[in-house]
Amino acid sequence: MQLTLWTYEGPPHVGAMRIATAMEGLHYVLHAPQGDTYADLLFTMIERRDRRPPVTYTTFQARDLGGDTAQLFKDAAREAYERFRPQAMLVGASCTAELIQDDPGGLARALNLPIPVVAVEFSAYQRKENFGAAETFYQLVRAFAGPNAPPAGTARVQRPESCRPRANLLGPTALGFRHRDDVAEVRKLLGAMGIDVHVTAPLGATPADLARLGEADFNVCLYPEIAAPAALWLGRTFGQPTVKAVPIGVGATCDFIREVASVAGVDPAPALGDPASRLPWYSRSVDSGYLTRKRVFIFGDATHAVAAARIASEELGFSVVGLGTYSREFAREVRDAARKHGVEALITDDYLEVEAAVKKLSPELVLGTQMERHIAKRLGIACAVISAPVHVQDFPARHSPQMGFEGANVIFDTWVHPLMMGLEEHLVAMFRDDFEFHGDAAPSHLADTGTAPAAVEQPGATTLWAGEAEAELKKIPFFVRGKARRNTERFALEQGVGTITLETLYDAKAHFGR
Amino acid sequence: MFCGLTGIVWLHRKIQDAFFLVVGSRTCAHLIQSAAGVMIFAEPRFATAIIDERDLAGLADANDELDRVVARLLERRPEIRLLFLVGSCPSEVIKLDLSRAAFRLSQRFSPGIRVLNYSGSGIETTFTQGEDACLAALVPAMAASIDRALLVVGCLADVVEDQFSRLFAALGIGPVRFLPPRHAAELPPVGPGTFFLLAQPFLADTARALEARGATRIAAPFPLGAEGTSLWLQAAAAAWKIDAARFDAVTAAGRDRASRAVSKCREELAGKRVFLFPDSQLEIPLARFLSREMSMELVEVGTPYLHREHLAEELALLPPGTALSEGQHVENQLDRCRRARPDITVCGLGLANPLEAEGLTTKWSIELLFTPIQGYDQAGDLAELFARPLVRRGLLAV
Numbered sequence: 040m041q042l043t044l045w046t047y048e049g050p051p052h053v054g055a056m057r058i059a060t061a062m063e064g065l066h067y068v069l070h071a072p073q074g075d076t077y078a079d080l081l082f083t084m085i086e087r088r089d090r091r092p093p094v095t096y097t098t099f100q101a102r103d104l105g106g107d108t109a110q111l112f113k114d115a116a117r118e119a120y121e122r123f124r125p126q127a128m129l130v131g132a133s134c135t136a137e138l139i140q141d142d143p144g145g146l147a148r149a150l151n152l153p154i155p156v157v158a159v160e161f162s163a164y165q166r167k168e169n170f171g172a173a174e175t176f177y178q179l180v181r182a183f184a185g186p187n188a189p190p191a192g193t194a195r196v197q198r199p200e201s202c203r204p205r206a207n208l209l210g211p212t213a214l215g216f217r218h219r220d221d222v223a224e225v226r227k228l229l230g231a232m233g234i235d236v237h238v239t240a241p242l243g244a245t246p247a248d249l250a251r252l253g254e255a256d257f258n259v260c261l262y263p264e265i266a267a268p269a270a271l272w273l274g275r276t277f278g279q280p281t282v283k284a285v286p287i288g289v290g291a292t293c294d295f296i297r298e299v300a301s302v303a304g305v306d307p308a309p310a311l312g313d314p315a316s317r318l319p320w321y322s323r324s325v326d327s328g329y330l331t332r333k334r335v336f337i338f339g340d341a342t343h344a345v346a347a348a349r350i351a352s353e354e355l356g357f358s359v360v361g362l363g364t365y366s367r368e369f370a371r372e373v374r375d376a377a378r379k380h381g382v383e384a385l386i387t388d389d390y391l392e393v394e395a396a397v398k399k400l401s402p403e404l405v406l407g408t409q410m411e412r413h414i415a416k417r418l419g420i421a422c423a424v425i426s427a428p429v430h431v432q433d434f435p436a437r438h439s440p441q442m443g444f445e446g447a448n449v450i451f452d453t454w455v456h457p458l459m460m461g462l463e464e465h466l467v468a469m470f471r472d473d474f475e476f477h478g479d480a481a482p483s484h485l486a487d488t489g490t491a492p493a494a495v496e497q498p499g500a501t502t503l504w505a506g507e508a509e510a511e512l513k514k515i516p517f518f519v520r521g522k523a524r525r526n527t528e529r530f531a532l533e534q535g536v537g538t539i540t541l542e543t544l545y546d547a548k549a550h551f552g553r
Numbered sequence: 554m555f556c557g558l559t560g561i562v563w564l565h566r567k568i569q570d571a572f573f574l575v576v577g578s579r580t581c582a583h584l585i586q587s588a589a590g591v592m593i594f595a596e597p598r599f600a601t602a603i604i605d606e607r608d609l610a611g612l613a614d615a616n617d618e619l620d621r622v623v624a625r626l627l628e629r630r631p632e633i634r635l636l637f638l639v640g641s642c643p644s645e646v647i648k649l650d651l652s653r654a655a656f657r658l659s660q661r662f663s664p665g666i667r668v669l670n671y672s673g674s675g676i677e678t679t680f681t682q683g684e685d686a687c688l689a690a691l692v693p694a695m696a697a698s699i700d701r702a703l704l705v706v707g708c709l710a711d712v713v714e715d716q717f718s719r720l721f722a723a724l725g726i727g728p729v730r731f732l733p734p735r736h737a738a739e740l741p742p743v744g745p746g747t748f749f750l751l752a753q754p755f756l757a758d759t760a761r762a763l764e765a766r767g768a769t770r771i772a773a774p775f776p777l778g779a780e781g782t783s784l785w786l787q788a789a790a791a792a793w794k795i796d797a798a799r800f801d802a803v804t805a806a807g808r809d810r811a812s813r814a815v816s817k818c819r820e821e822l823a824g825k826r827v828f829l830f831p832d833s834q835l836e837i838p839l840a841r842f843l844s845r846e847m848s849m850e851l852v853e854v855g856t857p858y859l860h861r862e863h864l865a866e867e868l869a870l871l872p873p874g875t876a877l878s879e880g881q882h883v884e885n886q887l888d889r890c891r892r893a894r895p896d897i898t899v900c901g902l903g904l905a906n907p908l909e910a911e912g913l914t915t916k917w918s919i920e921l922l923f924t925p926i927q928g929y930d931q932a933g934d935l936a937e938l939f940a941r942p943l944v945r946r947g948l949l950a951v
């Protein structure tokens with residue numbers, strides 16, 4: 040048993056719902072109690088979908104348990120077929136139904152529906168949402184593309200010179216972090232290189248589209264957490280190469296373009312020199328100087344966390360002080376990246392552990408999920424969201440991709456905005472005794488809150504501050520005062536200093552100074 | 554429709570030193586988190602002990618595991634005085650006996666901490682029934698008393714409770730106590746002298762448990778709207794033999810404020826047709842308020858469960874021939890709703906946006922649980938909850 044306050048991922052059947060909801064012409068019959076229908080609201084409220092997810096729940100109750108829950112399932116599946124007339128049906132069990140072992144796959148097949156039925160099984164007491172999404176997508180791809188597979192060992196037919204190369208985009212789902220906009224950006228990149236998108240899946244794809252996946256020249260695996268198993272199988276079955284670079288950030292986008300170009304045998308140049316790529320110049324502009332070595336803590340799914348670490352260090356000049364993920368399946372990738380940044384990876388799905396790490400590291404910026412946004416808010420640290428789990432705010436009305444050059448532009452704006460503007464920070468430092476710029480003034484974009492973030496202001500319980508040191512501390516701008524106080528207290532504690540004097544304050548500054 | 558675990562979202566805020574530990578699956582944790590939505594606190598006073606493969610395979614003894622989790626939790630949260638072990642579908646299907654666990658843990662942590670259990674599972678409870686199960690679990694823990702007292706039963710916002718306390722005091726009714734209490738130590742006593750008023754329409758098991766302790770239910774409609782509030786207070790006044798003149802004098806100001814407040818929305822709502830999907834069991838009192846005080850037309854009133862005895866006074870006030878539906882068959886209800894094309898539809902969060910996209914105006918029912926709507930001074934807010942979606946639709950030109 041594991042004590043859980045907040046979870047980064049839902050159960051695996053929610054992952055299956057993300058696939059089914061992303062697709063067209065597919066209906067998911069889920070053996071589940073009534074209460075599990077809550078999952079609909081994730082899609083209708085958080086993502087503001089204008090349709091209910093294509094999911095029928097069997098809604099069995101306690102009194103059905105002794106009786107025939109299997110019959111309930113069969114009735115639900117038959118009714119769902121008659122009402123929705125899907126091209127294909129996905130069937131499975133939620134965690135409770137898994138315990139009663141009704142075998143939805145067998146039951147659905149026994150109905151002899153005139154459409155294909157794909158059954159997915161998860162170990163719901165072990166697995167989580169991303170696994171459920173990946174497994175479902177893989178099973179669907181196998182079921183629909185499989186019948187078109189060439190005999191093993193058949194060499195791939197070379198694309199005739201006259202045809203434009205074709206790629207599948209794999210991985211975007213419903214309820215994905217910026218998936219809708221990422222797809223548009225990646226299409227643009229491929230278009231610039233003269234490559235057509237053959238099928239995008241699961242987002243917007245029908246079962247018939249999945250059957251055509253093998254026709255493309257190669258696959259682009261946009262979100263490995265979701266599409267890696269399917270891409271691997273397609274590679275093995277159809278001899279399609281997979282482009283593995285994930286184009287988040289300027290450097291990664293260039294890597295992606297080069298990898299695509301080499302796989303497709305085209306010239307990368309037309310895609311590389313996008314004049315709308317502004318991050319590099321914005322980052323070089325002198326106003327960005329204050330961003331130098333800002334200490335950032337990064338946490339999210341593996342793909343977004345690793346990409347964020349690279350952008351932070353190579354493209355914004357931050358220093359990465361912490362890097363972690365809740366995707367245990369991708370722990371190795373994150374550990375490798377962490378090593379590159381000289382930190383130890385935090386692999387956990389325990390929210391409290393992440394909070395403890397943020398507290399300990401006192402970064403100036405947290406790049407995380409909605410969970411870390413709350414942690415950062417409480418600690419008074421600037422924060423930007425880079426990864427699922429998502430919230431209604433992560434589905435902005437405007438186009439806001441993470442991928443491609445435009446994605447990098449969006450990232451520059453989103454990460455820099457929560458930090459104080461360079462000029463503003465200087466002014467506060469310079470005029471800190473001026474009545475308008477006194478240290479207790481909040482940054483003007485936080486003006487509606489009226490006060491500076493308070494969480495960092497708690498005086499240490501054990502250490503004493505001499506009056507003059509306390510006064511000096513007040514002169515430090517509020518947004519670094521909390522850190523200065525904590526560092527000084529830690530320093531005092533380590534040095535066995537009982538009362539913090541002016542001397543201690545500046546000793547600590549020298550000790551921690553960079 | 555949510556399962557009974559959802560009640561934790563408002564219950565944990567009401568009983569300020571109680572902690573709710575769901576024994577369930579990742580789904581249960583995800584449900585509460587999704588229902589709680591934006592209300593992410595540092596460390597909420599609820600959590601889930603997620604059953605894992607090891608517990609199921611018998612590699613770990615589920616009871617030992619639970620004890621370990623509880624011990625760790627109580628160590629972290631020394632301020633907790635009352636711990637609820639909340640059963641879920643998985644804990645019930647694997648027949649994990651939480652009442653024995655609660656007994657065992659209560660002994661281990663007494664006297665400082667009381668451990669109780671109830672089920673919020675989706676195979677036994679829907680949505681608001683979780684509150685019923687929780688309050689019913691509190692009843693055996695209430696001390697015995699033969700004194701005459703009024704007990705108000707059902708979660709109310711503190712501000713509403715305080716308003717009612719002042720009114721009862723002015724009427725000369727007392728002592729007045731509330732279940733659930735704000736703190737575990739303030740759990741009221743119960744006995745043959747206890748007369749209780751239900752503040753919520755979904756408390757069947759709690760009422761039965763109180764009656765088994767000798768308490769007497771005061772039959773009344775529910776305190777929604779000016780009329781509902783008056784009838785509810787009046788039922789208590791009658792039990793306390795308060796004379797009519799005094800009742801009128803004490804409630805006049807409230808009634809007047811309430812009717813002024815609701816009249817502001819009446820223009821918007823009068824004559825409009827409303828369809829209520831079954832969700833919270835508040836549907837019947839709401840329908841009564843909307844039809845009698847707001848002059849709305851009831852197309853269909855769904856309720857997940859109809860307790861004819863507790864709702865007798867409400868049903869008597871509904872217009873004759875009102876279409877009631879009990880239980881849930883969402884596809885058929887949607888068909889009827891689409892055919893009727895009501896002016897406003899009261900439904901759960903999963904349906905609201907899809908119906909809006911079809912051109913229907915909706916009000917999500919969960920807000921009725923999270924917003925103070927009972928009593929004279931909230932009657933206007935209650936009306937406003939229904940008027941706002943219509944006003945908004947009128948304002949938008951896009």
Ligand code: SF4
Nearest residue numbers: 074556581641642675
């Ligand atoms: S319906 Fe059952 S399994 Fe689902 S969240 Fe509620 S208690 Fe948990």
Ligand code: SF4
Nearest residue numbers: 459460463482483484
């Ligand atoms: S005050 Fe305005 S310019 Fe300065 S950081 Fe805030 S939003 Fe940006």
